[in-house]
Amino acid sequence: xxxxxxxxxxxxxxxxxxxxxxxxxxxxxxxxxxxxxxxxxxxxxxxxxxxxxxxxxxxxxxxxxxxxxxxxxxxxxxxxxxxxxxxxxxxx
Numbered sequence: 001x002x003x004x005x006x007x008x009x010x011x012x013x014x015x016x017x018x019x020x021x022x023x024x025x026x027x028x029x030x031x032x033x034x035x036x037x038x039x040x041x042x043x044x045x046x047x048x049x050x051x052x053x054x055x056x057x058x059x060x061x062x063x064x065x066x067x068x069x070x071x072x073x074x075x076x077x078x079x080x081x082x083x084x085x086x087x088x089x090x091x092x
Contacts, residue, residue, distance in 0.1 A: 001076045005029075005069050005084040012084060019080045020044055023073065031069040043071055 007013050020027045020043050027043035071081055078085065 001071075001073050001078060003071050003078060003081060004086045005071050005081060006086045007069060007084060016081065016084055017044065019083075020071075020073075020077065023075065023077055023080070025073055025075045027077065028072045029069055030072060043073075 005016070007016055023044070028040050029043045030038065030040040032038055071077075071084075
């Protein structure tokens with residue numbers, strides 16, 4: 001499952017993390033920074049992972065292009081994340 005999501009407040013991030021923390025499969029958030037560089041972090045620990053981009057450099061939340069976030073999971077978790085979904089579900 002792949003779904004574009006929108007997390008616009010700290011509360012959104014906290015609620016999203018809480019919603020997916022018990023999913024058995026990996027939940028990954030992918031996106032780009034303000035320079036178009038790709039990043040991915042665990043959606044289950046998103047708050048703790050905001051500073052990790054590509055495992056090579058640090059980036060603060062203000063450098064994330066919040067319009068590019070997608071949630072990826074092997075399992076269909078749309079019912080858990082529909083509150084933050086933007087548009088239709090994307091391909092796997």
